[in-house]
Amino acid sequence: MFAARFERFGPPEVLSVGDLPEPHAGPGEVRIRVRAAGVSPVDLAIRAGRSRSPVTLPHIPGVDAAGVVDEGPGIGDEVFGAVDVARLGGASAEFAVLAFWAPKPPSMPWEQAGGAASGVETATRALDLLDVGAGSTLLIDGASGGVGSLAVGLALARGARVLGTGAPENREFLAGLGAIPVAYGPGLRERVPETVDAALDVAGKGSLPDLVALTGSPSTVVTLADFSGPEHGVRVSVGALGGQPDGRHGLAHAAKLFEEGRFAVPVQRVFPLAEAAAAHAVTGPRRGKIVLRVS
C-alpha cells in the first residue's frame, strides 16, 4: 500500500510517500481504506525523535483517520476514529487499523472526520473532569489549536459560556467559534474580563498559577499538556488513545451534535498525502486541525 512514512528521525523533509506492507485488523479493531487523516503535535514529536515512546522505523505518522471499513465488523461503513495507543501512528496511509471509531455522519466532510477523533475524546474527557455543563463559565488556554478549538465547540454544545485564549491575530477566529477571546501569555489573570468556574490548559505554556487564581481552586483546573500540574495541585489528564475503553463516548456524541448542526471540526488546512512534509512544517497561528487528504 502507499503511505507517508519516514525511515529516520528528523525535520519534516524526512517524510515521503512510498510502499509499505498493509496492516490487518486484530480482534476489536477495523481496517479502513483511509480518505483523510489528521496531523497532531504527537506526530511531529515522534518524527523529530522527541518522543519518549519508542516506534520502529519505517514509521507511518498519524493517529486520527476517517474512511471506509474494509476488514472487521461493518465492512463498507463510513467511520472516523483513532489508532491504538501502542501503534502511535499508521493513519497517513492507504489502509489504517482503528482501535476505536464511530459512524461518520453522511454530511460530515471527510477532512473534518479525519482530524477529529483523539481531539474529541481528549476534550470530552477534560470537560467531564471539570464537570462543564449548562451555566458553567469555562476558560480554555490555547483555544485556537486542534484540541482547544474542539473543546470550545463541545463546551458550547453543553450550554457553557466559554472564554478562549489565543494569539492577537486569532481574536476573530475565536469569536467565530463562539468563544470570548482573550490574549494568551503572561499576565493572563489581569486580562480575563469575568469570573470563571473552571479552566482547561490545553497549551502547557506555564499558565497554571493564573488559572488556579482565576477559578479560585486547583480542583477546578485541568491540564492536558503541563506535567508540572501536580506541583500546583492541578490534575493532568492523559490517555486520548487508550486505557479507558468504557470512558470513551465523545466521538459518537460529537457525530450526533454534528448532525444536529451544533458542532463542527475546525480545519485550518488540508494537504494531499504527497505533501505530508509541508503539512508537518506549518507554522504561525493555529486555527483548528491540519489534515491530509489520502484518497
Ligand SMILES: NC(=O)c1ccc[n+]([C@@H]2O[C@H](COP(=O)([O-])OP(=O)(O)OC[C@H]3O[C@@H](n4cnc5c(N)ncnc54)[C@H](OP(=O)(O)O)[C@@H]3O)[C@@H](O)[C@H]2O)c1
Ligand atoms: N493529554 C492528552 O491526552 C493530550 C491529547 C492530545 C494533545 N495533547 C497535547 O495538547 C497540546 C495541544 O494540542 P493541539 O493539538 O491543540 O496543538 P496545536 O493544534 O498545535 O495547538 C496549540 C495551541 O496552543 C496555543 N499557544 C501557543 N502558545 C501559547 C501560549 N503561550 N499560551 C497559550 N496558548 C498558546 C497555540 O496558539 P497559536 O498557534 O495561535 O500560537 C495553539 O492554539 C499539545 O501539547 C499536545 O501534545 C494532550
